[in-house]
């Protein structure tokens with residue numbers, strides 16, 4: 001029988017992804033064209049992961065606006081944001097309700113600009129995010145694509161920066177990438193960069209819009225980039241910010257898997273060396289060496305261990321690659337995956353590593369994953385905090401990575417990318433396996 005309901009979804013709301021992307025632009029505030037409930041849900045969700053203030057405005061749909069359209073509410077809301085926050089940019093995302101009634105957001109924004117033509121109006125970046133059709137991942141990419149559409153200017157130039165589209169990664173990952181560009185002595189534009197806006201220090205006075213993020217001036221410079229790198233295994237040209245930048249400004253780009261693990265990190269550094277004409281800095285040669293050494297050390301603990309992994313398509317594919325490199329056996333790999341590529345890519349990966357027992361669940365919710373997990377059993381589960389119930393059910397430890405992590409602190413500081421990120425994950429995984437073995441043994445070993 002075909003599935004008619006989703007039981008405990010693995011993917012989240014599309015404007016939620018857009019709201020996260022907009023947090024990576026300096027002096028930007030997000031507004032949702034829809035009801036207050038949508039904004040509250042997304043704020044609550046993102047605050048629990050990042051543990052930072054998260055203001056998201058709303059055009060506050062009521063029964064009346066749902067019938068007659070939300071244009072007036074939108075314009076009044078924009079006025080309120082401008083007077084209260086004085087933003088440089090407003091990221092405007094639609095919601096299920098405004099999409100369902102077919103409210104023309106672009107028309108309302110054009111009207112708004114006309115009304116304010118004599119005053120300074122922030123840049124308004126619109127993105128269509130119908131959540132009944134797409135997930136948070138598509139919403140995130142859609143928002144970044146809209147930023148390119150609105151702001152990228154000029155033409156590709158050999159002496160220009162490298163634009164990097166990192167996708168949905170942690171604040172620590174973004175800081176790692178910035179450090180990489182600095183060590184390559186290459187200027188860059190990161191879109192988006194929420195490494196400070198979503199993990200700031202303490203303030204003497206409350207900041208309505210937290211400092212940090214990529215500036216509008218930097219975003220305009222995307223157009224004159226020497227090249228661009230986009231992290232994704234599944235994004236289509238139609239969804240891709242890098243493809244749009246290429247069409248608009250002639251910037252060549254490389255699309256590679258998120259650099260989690262050894263081979264994915266190798267691809268990233270190789271692309272960067274080629275794009276910048278710079279040899280690999282010693283720092284990363286040493287980092288790579290330490291990772292390979294550590295993989296050797298961990299192998300006896302990890303080889304053949306049965307693992308369940310789930311999450312966003314891009315992240316799950318990249319992390320699976322690393323788990324297989326490290327000798328683990330993936331028994332279940334699940335994603336709510338909307339791209340239609342997940343099963344094919346995971347099958348190729350599993351074949352490459354002779355992982356024959358794998359059960360790839362495409363379009364899966366937690367109900368599907370739980371059913372399969374009870375049958376398969378596992379030594380370890382890796383994914384977001386949403387897998388805790390599953391972890392209890394099959395008595396296997398859960399390693400929290402990716403997004404969201406709602407039941408632990410430090411989600412922003414989990415490093416996944418590059419050789420350093422792989423080392424971090426490797427230690428985490430290996431020590432969890434060792435701890436499990438140690439605590440279940442009645443002997444009390446102190447050497448493991």
Ligand code: SF4
Pocket residue numbers: 013014015034037038039041094095096097131132
């Ligand atoms: S799924 Fe739709 S209605 Fe629900 S919070 Fe998201 S945008 Fe709002």
